[in-house]
Amino acid sequence: MTSEHEQDAPIARAFWSRGDGSGEIRKEHVDPPAQGHLLVDALYSAVSKGTESLVFRGGVPRSEWGRMACPFQEGRFPGPVKYGYASVGRVADGAALAPGTPVFVLYPHQTRYLIPAEAALPLPETVTPERAVLAANMETALNAVWDAEAARAGEIAVIGGGVVGLLTGYLARRFWEAEVWIFDPVPSRSEVCDRLGLRYAGDSVHPERFSLLFHASATEDGLRRALDLAAFEATIIELSWYGDREVSLPLGGAFHSQRLTIQASQVGAVAPSRRPGSRHRERLAEAIGLLDDPALDVLITGESPFEDLPQVLTSLAAGAHETLCHRIRYSD
Numbered sequence: 001m002t003s004e005h006e007q008d009a010p011i012a013r014a015f016w017s018r019g020d021g022s023g024e025i026r027k028e029h030v031d032p033p034a035q036g037h038l039l040v041d042a043l044y045s046a047v048s049k050g051t052e053s054l055v056f057r058g059g060v061p062r063s064e065w066g067r068m069a070c071p072f073q074e075g076r077f078p079g080p081v082k083y084g085y086a087s088v089g090r091v092a093d094g095a096a097l098a099p100g101t102p103v104f105v106l107y108p109h110q111t112r113y114l115i116p117a118e119a120a121l122p123l124p125e126t127v128t129p130e131r132a133v134l135a136a137n138m139e140t141a142l143n144a145v146w147d148a149e150a151a152r153a154g155e156i157a158v159i160g161g162g163v164v165g166l167l168t169g170y171l172a173r174r175f176w177e178a179e180v181w182i183f184d185p186v187p188s189r190s191e192v193c194d195r196l197g198l199r200y201a202g203d204s205v206h207p208e209r210f211s212l213l214f215h216a217s218a219t220e221d222g223l224r225r226a227l228d229l230a231a232f233e234a235t236i237i238e239l240s241w242y243g244d245r246e247v248s249l250p251l252g253g254a255f256h257s258q259r260l261t262i263q264a265s266q267v268g269a270v271a272p273s274r275r276p277g278s279r280h281r282e283r284l285a286e287a288i289g290l291l292d293d294p295a296l297d298v299l300i301t302g303e304s305p306f307e308d309l310p311q312v313l314t315s316l317a318a319g320a321h322e323t324l325c326h327r328i329r330y331s332d
Contacts, residue, residue, distance in 0.1 A: 010029070011027055012028040012030045013027060013028065013111045014026055014027075014108060014109065015108065015109040015110070015306070016075065016079075016081065017052070017055050017083055018079045018080050019057070019078035019080065019081065020078075021056060021314070021317060022056075022310065022314070023313050023314075024310060025309065025310065026082075028110060028113075030113060031114055033114055036096065036117050037096075037115065037116055037117060038091055038094035038114070038115055038119075038120055039092045039113075040089040040107075040120065041092045042089040042107075042110060042113070043088050043089050043090060043129050043329075043330055044088045044129055044132075044327055044329060044330065045086055045133060045328045046086040046325050046327055047109075047309075047313065047316060047326045047328065049162065049325075050164075050240075052084065053313070054241070055083045056314075056317045057317055058077075058078035059245070060077045060243060070085045070106065070108070071085065071107070072107045072115070082108045082109075082110070084108035085106040085136050086135065086136045087104070087105045087106075087113075088102065088105075088123070088132045091103060091120070092112070094117060097117065097120065102123040103120040103123065104121045104123060104132050104288055105119055105120050106136065106284075109328060121285055124288065126289075127288060127291045131291050131294075131296060131297055131300070132288060133300075134291055134296060134299060134300075134325060135288045137163045137325070138291055139283060139287035141164055141170070142171060142286065142287045143271050143283065144168050144237055144239050145171045145172055145175060146271035146273055147237055147263065147272075147273075148212055148214070148265075151212050151261075152178070152212050153212060154178075154210070154212075155178065155179045155180070155181065155210060156169070156181070156212050156213070157201075157214070158172075158182050158183065158198075158215075159184075159217055159222045159223075159225050160214075160217030160239075161182045161183070162184075162217070162324065164216045165184070165214065165217070166193075166198070169214070170196045173198060174290075180199065181199045181200075183201045183203065183206070183225060183229070184200075184202070184203070185202065187202070188322055191298075192299070192324070196295055196296075196298065206229060208229075209229060209230065209231035210229055210234060211231050211233070211234045212235055212237070213230060213235070213237070215237070215238050216239040216240055218241065220248060223236075223238070224250065227250070227253075228254075230258065230260050232258050232259065233258065233259045233261075235261045235263060236261065236262045236263065238263065238265065239265050270283055300327050301325065302323060303327040303329055304328060305329050305330075306328055306329065309328060312326060
C-alpha cells in the first residue's frame with residue numbers, strides 16, 4: 001500500500017542500466033528538502049562514454065564493485081544500477097543556495113533529485129550550464145596532470161583523443177605551455193585539436209620519442225603505441241579503465257632496457273603531490289573553473305532528450321567512435 005507521504009512526494013524520472021546492454025527510465029519519489037539539503041531540477045547531464053558503457057554492458061569486475069560506485073548510485077553491479085556523475089541543474093528549493101542557482105552535482109541521470117547541500121558546486125559566471133557537463137571529465141584530466149607534474153619535460157604525447165585525453169592535453173598546454181601531440185585514428189579529431197591548440201598526429205608513424213605520455217584510449221593497441229613512443233626513462237600516465245578486459249603488453253622489449261614507467265592515474269584519489277592542500281571538493285571546484293574557455297564547446301558532439309537515454313547508451317556502447325561528449329537535455 002502506498003503511504004500518504006509517498007503519494008504527496010514529487011515524482012522524478014531516472015535512468016537505470018540493467019547491466020546486460022540495456023537500460024530503462026524509472027519513476028522515483030523525491031522528498032522535500034530538509035535542513036541542510038537542496039532540491040535540484042536537472043538541466044543537462046553527460047554520458048561518460050567509456051565508464052558508462054562498461055556499466056551498461058555489465059563489464060565492472062566483481063573486485064571493483066565497491067570502489068567504482070559513484071556518489072549517489074542506487075542498485076548494485078552488475079545491475080540494475082542507477083549510475084552517472086555529471087549532472088547540471090538549478091536549485092529548486094532549500095535554504096543553502098538561492099532558488100535558480102546553477103550547480104554541478106556528481107549525480108546520475110535523473111530529472112529532479114535531493115542532495116546534501118555540500119554536494120552542490122555553484123557554477124561561476126564564466127561557465128555555462130551547457131559546458132559544465134564536462135566537469136567530471138575535467139577533474140579526471142586535472143588529476144592526471146597533477147600526477148604527471150614531476151615527470152613533465154619537453155613535448156608531450158596523448159594516446160587516445162576522447163574527451164579525457166583531449167582535456168588532459170588541453171591542460172598540459174594551458175598549464176605548462178607545452179606542445180602536445182594527440183594520437184588517435186579518428187580523422188575528425190584533427191579539427192578538434194586545432195580548436196584546442198593541440199597537434200594532431202593521427203595514427204601515423206611519428207619520428208619523435210616523448211619523455212611524458214598520457215594513455216587514454218582504453219585499448220591494448222593504444223598502450224602498446226605509448227610504449228613505442230616512449231623515450232629513455234619516460235613516464236606513461238595510464239588513465240584508461242579496462243573493466244573486465246585483460247591487456248597483454250610486450251614488456252620483454254624496450255620497456256625493460258629503456259627503464260620505462262607506467263603509472264596509473266585514477267580520479268578516486270587526489271594526486272599525492274596535492275593531497276595536503278586539496279580535497280575532492282576543492283579539486284572539482286577547480287576543474288569547473290577551468291571550463292571557462294568557450295573553445296571547449298567543441299567537445300560536445302551531440303545532444304539528446306532524457307527520454308532517449310536507453311537508445312543513446314545502446315549506440316555509445318556499440319562504438320560511436322566519432323562521438324566525444326554526448327549531452328542529455330532535460331527540458332526544451
